[in-house]
Amino acid sequence: MAQTSTTVSGPRRTPPRPGAAWRAGGGLAGPAAVAVVYTLVQLALLVAGAGLGWDETVYVSQVSPGVDAAFFSAPRARGITFLVAPLTALTPSVEALRVYLALLSGAGLFLALRVWRPLLPARVLTLAGALFAGLWITVLYGPQVMPNLWVALGSLLAVGCFLRAARDRADRAALAGLGAGMAFVALMRPTDACWLALPLTVAALCVGAWRRPVLLLTLVAGVVVGCAPWVVEAYLSYGGLVARLRRADEIQGALGWHLAFYDQLRALQGRLLCRPCDVAWRRPGTGVWWFALPPLVAGGVLLAARVRLRAVVLVPALAGLSLAVPYLLLIGYAAPRFLLPAYALLALPAALCLLWIAEAARPRPVAAAGLALLLGAHLVVQYGILDGAAARARVNRTAFGRVAAELGRQGVRPPCVVSGEEAVRIAFRARCASRQTGGHDASITPARLAALARDRPVAVVVSGADEPPAYARSWRLRRLPDLPGTHHLRAYVSPSAGRSPSVLVMEVIFI
Template identity: 75%
Template sequence: MTETSAVASGPQGQESPAGQGRSTAGGLGLPAAVAGVYTLVQLALVVRGSGLGWDETVYVSQVARDAEAAFFSAPRARGITYLVAPVTLLTSSVGALRVYLALLSGAGLLVALRVWRRLLPVPVLAVAGALFAGLWITVIYGPQAMPNLWAALGSLFAAGCFLRAARDPSDRAALAGLGGGMAFVALMRPSDALWLALPLGVAALVVPAWRRTALLLVLVAGTALGCGQWVVEAYTDFGGLLARLRRASEIQGHLGWHLAFDDQVRALDGRLLCRPCDVPWRRPVTAVWWFVLPLLTAGGALAAARLRRLPVVLLPALAALATAVPYLLLIGYAAPRFLLPTYALLSLPVAQCLTWICSAVRPRLLVVSVLAVALAGHLAVQYAVLAAVAARNRESRAAFGRVAAELARQGVRPPCVVSGTEAVRIAFRAGCASRQTGGHDRSITPAALVATARERPVAVVVAGKDAPPSYARSWRLQRLPDLPGRPGLRAYLAPSAQLGPGSRLSG
């Protein structure tokens, strides 16, 4: 029997030496502690004073009780909107939403690790969880209403369920978990689910012991179920599936051959979106871990081969590579959050490598000390980036609050409409609807906006040296407080926007 088939055939970790089954199936105190610390770090460093980003505002506005829904463009999926709905339908508090997501993401991390306990020792799972949760990207997006972290946790969960179901045909819970996990990922980000399903499907066909019809059917059915809403919406709102795919590709810069490795590296110093990513690489230290990652992954595979659990570590590594393909090779810009599924899956082979080094390489004390110092330095860098990103978020929230308050003083009060620069976030803070007459989020014609201005207060916001659209040039000009990266902010206010008590004109 080959090593692969031996590993594939054991239902309860029988590929391991005597006693390994007890180790892998034991308690999850360490991973639970990691998940708890992850949640506490979010609450302490990210939640306080944070505001909604642009993408978050789009997702949240779909189910917010006190706001009109922002335009929902072709690439977006509604999974994260469904996830936040239980809170946003009850309260407009951003703080409550943040706490809810922080608690939920900690629980999600624990659930995603728990499914692996029959496959890998608990210490490996604890280290994997700590490595993934220790990234500034993972912490910053834990309490955010964004789909990428949830796609990552769902991918980790689904890959574990796949391996358990493949190794043990009687594990019906794992088979159901595979279908649910794939549907969850697809509901969050359909493209991520398709790239994840590819290596899992190939593995189910290539490995003889895993070649079962039920496994493939559940994999395909779960993915299709999760993509169903996106496909139906393509026909109801975008003119068909191909039309939506074309529009999504256009909005993302026309998908094609784009090498984005250098863009992703530059973005690691705290840029949430690097588009275009032609900025200088000022802090290379923030990307050291990124270059070490492939080496530790390869080391994890070698260690797993020695421990006779290579397929258990190799499959998530291959799945990680597949999920990285579109963001490293097909999109011409970068956002660190895009690779969260890749990092979640790679945390397992990396953790296997580190735990094996600590136990097998001599002198052990020296090896452990060197690794501890390296990890401490890594975490210090992650914390520095996290602190800077969180501070910018708080500054941004305060700035948007000032803009919304000034618009209210100038008569832009609900029911109202905001168009132009940063319309989505300004409108949400002001209690208005956001409408754009051009660009990717075009949702109204200039004539229709002018007609709306006869009935509702309308503000067209421009920044810097940008000129107002022709239909708004005769409207009242009002200077606004600057936004980060948007100096010279001003609004052109329709006659329907009446000055509030104590307000004054400024031009």
């Protein structure tokens, strides 16, 4: 009699589906914690004692009561001035402005990450937010009156909303977010909005399920609405759109084929603007993460195909690369802030790759500890650069305050005009108007400035071996305190500037 064998087996186990461990969703505690820490670091390191930079002064002067607006050159857009206008209408305090922007940028980071909650796991969003917020550039520009960080946050939000609206036709909130996000980016920097819209438009046309008129119309409408103020201003103040574009191209050094990779790398040492970028690369450690970013992004994109997140990761990667194109290939100088929008989007695939490495490597505790050490070392380098930049900002504020005070003692008081070296920042601190007779910011003729000097105080500031213009050579010469990087600073003060009594007494004593 044949024996029948039986197999005793336990409960049948269903093999895990590809990507099951990477399912989107989860809590928002991680992204919220990143946003809170990001805000607190700004408040702790960058609020007290920091003055306004040159570009910041131009933007703030447009909406500061009682101050003549500085010359607004063709490439600039007024989005950041609209953002700070509510605060500047209430107080001239730079510290209050820093706190306001620090709180706004922290909230903006959380909102931009929150949009991605239905698309990516919470741990990916948390690490991506930490990678982006941990860069010295991101922290430094959080409380600054500069548009680049806001372009980054708006781009992160817009791309997330685009993917949500493309995948779910019923998600009207995402569709509205897409339009608002694109308009916000365009309001801050119109050209960046066009580079952002390019890959999203291609994706909407190439993916059959996404080929919906409402999606494309919302995308284009957002860009048009955001660019409208810039275009209107072009016709009102610059002689038309073509004339403004041509002038912007001239000011930016004639856009064309310029490989700026090495310039951007050297700028990561702490140079806020590298133009011309002739500095030596003395701190290679500051660029290690820059070399690690491309393979991490590529790894994240490849992994996304395995875990059923291909479009969710590929689209932000392409959008980030598109936003980097003009600043790596078309502009002949560098500034770390230019690439902030690219870093914000590329942080998503990079975070996915890093998490996969940490979870796939064995033994896992050792791998996780090694990754934590690497990230810790990265943060130490970043905050070393940040500390230096913050210290320089405090030194600059003190130095410009001394120069403005000395001009005040020489009778350069409102209504007054400052021209020449560092005129924008000196004039703003002295509550004067800044006017230049040459260069990209030329806003007055020499004859007109000389005429103004007959009925109001005018100071022409020169440095080094520079000579004053002909109309100011007979004016009263006064030595000014040096500025960082600028020595032998002098002011030629018009006869219409009456000196303060204390200065007159001191001069009588010494005579």
